[in-house]
Amino acid sequence: MREAAFVKQNKDKWAAFENALNNKGRLHPDKLSDLYIEITDHLSYAKTFYPNSNTQLYLNSLASQAHQKIYKTKRESKNRIVHFWKTEFPLMFSQHHRELLIAFLVFAFFTTVGAFSAANEGDFVRSILGNGYVNMTLENIENGDPMAVYKKQGAFNMFLGITINNIKVAVYAFSFGIFLGIGTLMVLLQNGIMLGSFQYFFYDKGLLWESARTIWIHGTIEVSVIIIAGCAGLVLANGILFPGTYTRLESFKRGVKNGLKIMVSTIPFFIIAGFLEGFVTRHTEMPDWLAILIITASLSLIVFYYILYPYQIKRKTAYANTTDLY
Secondary structure, three states, X not given: OOHHHHHHHHHHHHHHHHHHHOOOOOOOHHHXXXXXXXXXXXXXXXXXXXXXXXXXXXXXXXXXXXXXXXXXXXXXXXXXXXXXXXXXHHHHHHHHHHHHHHHHHHHHHHHHHHHHXXXXXXXXXXXXXXXXXXXXXXXXXXXXXXXXXXXXXXXXXXXXXXXXXXXXHHHHHHHHHHOOOHHHXXXXXXXXXXXXXHHXXXXXXXXXXXXXXXXXXXXXXXXXXXXXXXXXXXXHHHHHHOOOOOOHHHHHHHHHHHHHHHHHHHHHXXXXXXXXXXXXXXXXXXXXXXXXXXXXXXXXXXXXXXXXXXXXXXXXHHHHHHHHHX
């Protein structure tokens, strides 16, 4: 795009933002926040295609003024780790709820495909779960303890093995995003089909509730975080496929950085899921109300931290920035 056309296309936005900086006009907090992000994007674009131009100098000045007004009275948190979990990550993740939704829908779709295939293909479950696992589970069912698989290994060894394996799956889901997102979708496909066929297997044996109340004690967080890792892979892929006003290399770097932040956020949740599977799920004799309580608390934690809380932080940050600008 020619510089003159670029200026003509965006000058009204720049003027509105400049007026807000100079107290000549007021904007809704969300609008002001969106404009600030656009200004920094336009500055990056101008640096790439119109270096040392008047347009670049103007946008650089505008962005600098905004940055100074926003942060002049703010101090960096003394505890960087707390700041990351409390503010930095949720604010960043609020920009990627679309990728999260896509990852969830893909996983849910292939879970349904897995269950449907298991219902209509006699050997499908064995082809997915393996003859060894199916035969062992059938034997456990005959012995009156269908969930005995969670009791055969020591609690700590099971916790450690499951946690490492889950993190490995999540790393695959993220890193395979480098293949334009196709690798990430394949990981979600594989795990979704496995879950669907697994649950149908127990349904077919008349043990759907028995399996669900046991498996989802740890599975609620485990499955949720695999979906979130899939979201990280799609963020990486988007950085390659849709650079926007950034250069493709810069967009790729931003995709990697944001994806890695998402991956870091999942580590504590995988540890919690591993702990539940190793130390809690094995107690299949626990009352239904306790199992439901654990499952509900796990789901509420995921929904709050990855969906509701990022939205709240985005709103608060937009309002705070508006207050500082005025």
